[in-house]
Amino acid sequence: MDDEQADQSVSLELLADLQAGLLDDATAARLRRRIRDDPALARRYAELEQVRRDLHDLADDTADSDIPDDVTARIGSALRGAEPQPARHAVVPRHGARWASPAVIAAAVAGLVAVGIGTVVVVSGPDEPARTSAGPKAASLTVQRQAGMPWPDQQILGLRGQRPDLGVLAAPDRLRSCLEGLGYAPTTSVLGATTLTMHDHAEVLLLLPRPERGSVMALVVTPGCSSTDAGLLADAVIPDAPGPPTQSSR
Structure with a gap:
């Protein structure tokens, strides 16, 4: 499948929703399988991840912004004027995150990164206006995926050098079921794992391999992760030389 065919079958908005953790488990699992099997689609998803990383890098930029106030105002006006698009797929907001179209956010962020603007743009709920201010900290941008x-x-990445702590998912049958629910082969090797408590809820952080060399996949799931309910809370592509497998679900 070439890039043009990939564009026709999977929209940027759908990829952005996957990155933001807004898709239901079944849709997310199907899309992840397509990304792993389709190099062109994998490149597009990686490019979207790079936009997020570029924005994250800007958070450490302490230089004063030289963007004129009128340009800042136009950016905010454009974001406020963006009409919501009808949903074409099921979405499930995670951790109570308020809705803001990831595709609109991604497009706005890409534009800011491309021109090197140090403007802060905060996108809130659907009934709230976007707020903009000139400043050096791009970290103030609300990006649901990163949260x-x-x-x-x-x-x-440091989990690769530790013994995986899978909690209740350590049982082979539970782990295989979880991997299937996430769209992975049940025999996929786990590179690293740890149990967490976030917002008074138990979670499991998994580190899994990707087909592309130089990157791994981090996924946060609920302890009840299974083939029928993956319980995916967040995922991210992390660039790095792949480490040796530490545990297989066999």
Whole structure:
């Protein structure tokens, strides 16, 4: 499948919703399988992840913004004027995140990154206006996908050097069922794992391999993760040289 065919079958909005953790489990699992099997689609998803990473890098930029106030106002006006599109797939907001179209956010962020603007754009709920201000911290941008990942990338990658702590998912049958629900083969090797408590709820952070060299997949799931209900809370592609497998679900 070439890039044009991939564009016709999977929209940017759908990929952005997957990145934001807004898709229902069944739809997300099907789409992840397609991404793993389709190099063109995998590139598009990786590009979307790169936009998020570029924005994250801007958070450390302490330089004063030189963007004129009128340009900042136009950006905010454009975001407020964006008409919501009818949903074409089932979505399930995670952790009470308020709705904001990931595709609109991704497009706005891509534009800001491309021109090097240090403007802060905060997108709230559907009935609330977007708020903009000139400032050096792009970290103030509300990106739903990032909110669900509990640790920085390097701390997550550090799980590869530790014994996986899968909690209740350590039982082989439970782990295989969870992997199937997430759209992975039941024999997929787990590179790392740990149990967490976030917002008074138990969670499991999994580190899984990706077909592309130089990156791994981090997923946060509920302890009840299964083939019928993956319980996916967040996922992220993390660039890095792949580490050795530490546990298989066999």
